[in-house]
Amino acid sequence: MFDLAQCGIGVIAPLDESFRERVQYTLDHKTKPVGSLGVVEELALHISLIQKTLTPSLQKPHALIFAGDHGICDEGISAFPQAVTSQMVTNFLAGGAAISVLAQQNNMALNVIDAGVIGEFESHPKLINKKIAPGTKNFACEPAMSLVQAQQAIAAGADVVQSVFTQGCNTVLMGEMGIGNTTCAAALMHWITEQPIEQCVGAGTGLALHGVQHKAAVIKAAMVLHRPQLITPLHALATLGGFEIAMLVGAYLKAASLGMTILVDGFICTAALAIASQMNKQVLAYCIFTHSSAEQGHVLLLQYLKAKPLLNLNMRLGEGSGAAMAYPLLASAVAILNTMASFDEAGVSGKNA
Template structure:
């Protein structure tokens, strides 16, 4: 379905030499240097650019909400999508601040939404089934979601974008993300399940029980990553996964938000191992499983601000760091050009 190439390494030494010869001690810009290196490597150039940055926030509802896994009722999903359309959410504020083009994608919201330029209607169905009792979606629905996500990214790429961020909205989706994590990484549900929208201890215990029931339902079955996604995912997670894979296939810089977006990236990395070379993980969520998920993928996040909002908020807040990374490699003097001694 997707073909993601390993990044070419011919320029690696040249990129590193360029970074090392800027007027600073080697490595003194820390993660900004690693970020600049990664962007140069993705774009195969010493003069990287960030063109027409995009933000896609995928929204969908989850049948597992019936199990009492969320502090908020399901109708908050559609209410928040309306808030996105009106421009009143945190992600809207941050995208406006940094000049990021924003769209919200209806991947499977259980509610009526208006036609609006800020909304892309790509609904697979009005929410998934309750995965504690049955597969969240059919394999055909999962494939449809993956392909639709890819289609949306291809459209953004055709319009000139080479950097794209991903966020989500969906009451119950931390339960889905934690279940995916537990199944793919073979971890106990207790290590993956967290407070989500603000559950107390009893709420987290209930969520954990529900995830364990779903894992018990799948016990002994050998599933592909895509089958795990169909069994436990949400339409927004599946569509986001396809979008991420297509962005990497097109050699775009892929910006990943927090816990739920990272679960989509985890599936993507299991489907196409080279995917991670294109992915920038923007912030470490306060959701307790995220740290272990990032570690399992062998990646680190740019920011750790105790955020757990979702919506792509971590992507938008981290985006200026990408701008700084390309600016210093494009504009900072070398020791030679500045006439500064290099020890």
């Protein structure tokens, strides 16, 4: 039987609700009408509960971008060639990608993790080599990876998070890169939610309608082939997922077990989180859902998880870009709680009874 402890993941504690009222009291007595900062106040409260403090802080925020290739690309399910995965990893490292720009703008450290990209990269200070294999197998024909490989990937994701936590990080942004991984995410979403496959698939990197229909047909056939074996979240992850998705699963679970604040990006990242939540539902309490993407399955998956995303910018880039866009809202929420004056401090009259 699969035990998360085998992957270096400890207990995930429920959020400590004991001082919710104290945080809410502090927010309610700032120099503003009660609740007038809306979601920003809710965000401040959530971060306080995650960090178990009335004075939260975002320490050494770190973006972790997991990259991997996918055998399912053999089925022609992407508008872009598979070589783009490795090319984009190089672009991340060179500082030319959207997430590179946004991470720099927000003074956020960035690492790219080679979870299973085809080919090799030259050594780079921002690159972490955790390659399980050069791409997964084609899940239209056989499981994408073995159960052992899936567990290795989960453990690798957990190890990466432990490393940045040890360096003083308490706020982590997860992202991904992998041509073909929206197909994996859609298949996993279908398995988890039992939504019709047609509602789970989308344009991904920019497929036309006939391409989306083909993607759905590929997933349907794969589900017929594999469904009897999809008996646990680990089996589903190994059969339908990717190495970067499995590492995301481990990263989410480890970050939650360490009490870190987790920024969740778009469709692929949310699908990975949904699998993680099947393994331990407490992980969701540590997550900030940053945006609702333009990938049609993402909206339904967020609804399934009862998540309230902060933004809706019609984005579908992936690579952690939506989460990075939302990061300044977290910084604002923390600043409001920590430094905005109360009525007493400012000598401002409060609301009449």
